[in-house]
Amino acid sequence: MSSSDLPSSKLGTKEHWDHVYSAELSNFKEIGDEGEIWFGEDSxxxxxxxxxxxxxxxxxxxxxxxxxxxxxxLFALQEAGYPPRRICGVDYSQDAVKLSRAIGESREEGASDITFGVCDFLTDYPAPLDGQSSSSDRVGLWDLVLDKGTFDAMALSERDENGNAPWEAYPPRIAQILRPGGYFLITSCNFTEDELRTKFSNAETGLEYQ
Incomplete structure (x- = not known):
């Protein structure tokens, strides 16, 4: 199925995710439930x-x-031994960021050192972390960029008044924030491996499939 065949859905709206994470944040405060694991623990x-x-x-x-x-x-990466002060998560939902920060504070030492920030990736780039070589345009900073379902949700967004799909701007922006030799790792349930390869590994992005 190509992206043009995907019908728009509430899963492609910020309003939906704001509602989801507002509820999950309330649940965490009340009963300690950390919320749904998107795509499950296996992914x-x-x-x-x-x-x-x-x-x-x-x-x-x-x-x-x-x-x-x-x-x-990101908490799983920290548990696997990756330095938490070199790990960052961004989301366009403010309550998602509040939830992840609260979960980090509740976990063992180190998890709270992971940085979480609000960022609409289609209009802004993640801010550099302390100690990270920074550039004024925030590009070329990351060794590993992760996507676990974000592109899938983005592909369910409605096209704008000019007929442009939000996801179309996503692959080149991913390429821009990667360091030379860096990696982009994505998990998807809406697209096949070949479809993802076509969308991300092309002349426009300069990314190479491995």
């Missing part, structure tokens, strides 16, 4: 296994997740 384990094999923690990579939600993937 998290597979992404961690790939990172450990390809970008070991002792290389001290700078890592950012686009659309980090409740932070499950």
């Amino acid at each position: 998290v384990e597979k992404m961690i296994d790939w990172a450990v094999e390809n970008i070991p923690s002792d290389t001290n990579p700078w890592i950012v997740e686009i659309g980090s939600g409740n932070g499950t993937l």
Whole structure:
């Protein structure tokens, strides 16, 4: 199924995710429920296994997740030995960021050192972390960029008045924030491997599939 075949859905709206994370934040405060694990624990384990094999923690990579939600993937990276002060999660939902920060504060030492911030990735870039080489335009900073369902949700957004789909701007922006030789790791349930390869590995992005 191509992206043009995907019908728009509430899953592609900020209003939906604001509502989801507002409820999950309330649940966490009341009963300690950390919320839904998007795509399940198996997807998290597979992404961690790939990172450990390809970008070991002792290389001290700078890592950012686009659309980090409740932070499950990033907390798993920290538990796998990756330095938390070099890990960042961004989300366009303020309550998602509040939830992930609260979860980090409730966990063992180190989890609270992960940085979570509000960022609409289609209009802004993640801010550099302390100690990270920064540039005024915030590009070329990250060794590993993660996506666990964000592109899927974005592909369900409505086109604008000019017929442009929001997801179309996403792949080149991913390429811009990667350091030379960096990696982009994505998990999807809406697109096949070949479709993702076509969308992200092309002349416009300069990304190479591995």
